[in-house]
Amino acid sequence: QVETPLLDLSGVLPSLSRPANHSLIFHAVMFDAGSTGTRIHVYTFIQKQLPVLDNEMFHSIKPGLSAYADSPEMVTVTLLLKVARRAVPRLDWKRTPLVLRATAGLRLLPAEKAQTLLDQVQHVFDESPFLVPDGSVSIMDGTNEGILAWISLNFLTGHLNANAKKTVGILDLGGGSTQITFLPKLKKTVEKAPVADYVARFDFFNSTFELYSHSYLGNGIMAARLATLGAVGAEGTVLNADLRVFCHRCGHAGYKLCYQEVLKVVKGIIHQPYELKDSNVFFAFSYYFDRAVDAGLIDGVQGGMLQVRDFKKRAKEVCNKTTRYLPVSPFLCMDLTYIACLLKDGFGFKDGAMLQLTKKVNNVEASWALGAMLDHFHNLKLH
Numbered sequence: 001q002v003e004t005p006l007l008d009l010s011g012v013l014p015s016l017s018r019p020a021n022h023s024l025i026f027h028a029v030m031f032d033a034g035s036t037g038t039r040i041h042v043y044t045f046i047q048k049q050l051p052v053l054d055n056e057m058f059h060s061i062k063p064g065l066s067a068y069a070d071s072p073e074m075v076t077v078t079l080l081l082k083v084a085r086r087a088v089p090r091l092d093w094k095r096t097p098l099v100l101r102a103t104a105g106l107r108l109l110p111a112e113k114a115q116t117l118l119d120q121v122q123h124v125f126d127e128s129p130f131l132v133p134d135g136s137v138s139i140m141d142g143t144n145e146g147i148l149a150w151i152s153l154n155f156l157t158g159h160l161n162a163n164a165k166k167t168v169g170i171l172d173l174g175g176g177s178t179q180i181t182f183l184p185k186l187k188k189t190v191e192k193a194p195v196a197d198y199v200a201r202f203d204f205f206n207s208t209f210e211l212y213s214h215s216y217l218g219n220g221i222m223a224a225r226l227a228t229l230g231a232v233g234a235e236g237t238v239l240n241a242d243l244r245v246f247c248h249r250c251g252h253a254g255y256k257l258c259y260q261e262v263l264k265v266v267k268g269i270i271h272q273p274y275e276l277k278d279s280n281v282f283f284a285f286s287y288y289f290d291r292a293v294d295a296g297l298i299d300g301v302q303g304g305m306l307q308v309r310d311f312k313k314r315a316k317e318v319c320n321k322t323t324r325y326l327p328v329s330p331f332l333c334m335d336l337t338y339i340a341c342l343l344k345d346g347f348g349f350k351d352g353a354m355l356q357l358t359k360k361v362n363n364v365e366a367s368w369a370l371g372a373m374l375d376h377f378h379n380l381k382l383h
């Protein structure tokens with residue numbers, strides 16, 4: 001078994017009553033149907049006096065489900081179910097819940113197409129030997145995506161214990177959408193937030209948290225590339241070749257011109273919170289992490305602490321070709337410039353703001369998936 005410190009889920013998971021001699025271990029499976037990939041998280045819990053999270057098995061497949069909108073195959077889901085069959089002992093299959101939550105990729109599809117995909121997944125789940133609770137397969141609301149990632153990260157870093165005073169903010173950059181979530185210190189942050197979809201509440205450990213949280217659909221890194229190119233077709237499609245040419249040009253034009261282009265996708269769209277403090281740092285993951293690795297700013301396993309200015313500096317170097325790092329893709333100049341622009345001119349972070357670039361905490365993926373699993377067990381009453 002993986003050497004993770006046992007994570008105390010006191011009060012979060014229901015105590016299971018089961019016959020004597022029955023295994024003290026139980027599992028739960030969360031599928032993340034993202035715009036750029038489908039992923040599986042198999043969580044193993046140990047029923048002590050109360051359940052604790054022992055470990056996570058993670059696997060991902062590209063591209064995302066929405067890429068299959070016109071073909072009926074559920075190849076990825078079926079493949080990932082095989083992973084679940086291997087990870088969970090056969091005897092436990094029928095009491096192990098399967099849940100799938102879809103994010104921006106399916107939110108951006110026409111409703112009918114998205115529903116067809118969800119129905120197909122539901123069918124594959126129903127045919128599987130696992131437990132498929134009601135409401136197992138759905139598109140997740142964007143605000144919930146941010147809150148559940150905040151819960152995951154604060155839970156994994158020990159900031160959700162009853163007596164922990166601090167919390168950490170989260171920044172999640174997906175392919176289709178991007179989320180920011182933090183616990184405001186000042187009342188004004190809540191008062192000055194736009195009326196709808198920026199403040200959310202949920203119950204945890206007998207207290208109610210009020211968070212600043214928003215998901216920007218269309219501001220994920222892939223969606224932003226398309227929007228910057230200004231060539232988004234009726235269904236968000238664009239020729240990859242066009243995009244490559246454009247990004248090369250962005251690189252040729254240099255950082256300044258590139259920044260002006262990506263600014264159009266950010267300005268007037270991203271709301272700047274009144275305060276951006278949370279307690280100390282923001283945890284940044286998904287494409288923030290991947291691009292920081294591509295740019296040679298952090299180690300691909302360890303992650304690391306960066307300042308907002310580090311993204312800007314490296315974007316300049318890559319776009320103006322004054323770095324010894326050979327860009328891994330023609331998109332790196334544009335992607336780094338977009339990240340710098342989103343953080344600074346979008347959310348309003350200062351150059352010196354600290355970001356903890358993270359892929360895993362205690363061997364568990366930095367993602368909304370754990371929070372969504374906890375919500376599935378506990379009903380956190382997100383509202």
Ligand SMILES: O=c1ccn([C@@H]2O[C@H](COP(=O)(O)OP(=O)(O)O)[C@@H](O)[C@H]2O)c(=O)[nH]1
Pocket residue numbers: 032033034035036037039064103104105173174175176177178220285286287290365366367369
């Ligand atoms: O458990 C996870 C889930 C996602 N990701 C990363 O997060 C980004 C995924 O964005 P996604 O396709 O889910 O975008 P969305 O649909 O949420 O906009 C990619 O870099 C993934 O590699 C990850 O590292 N671990």
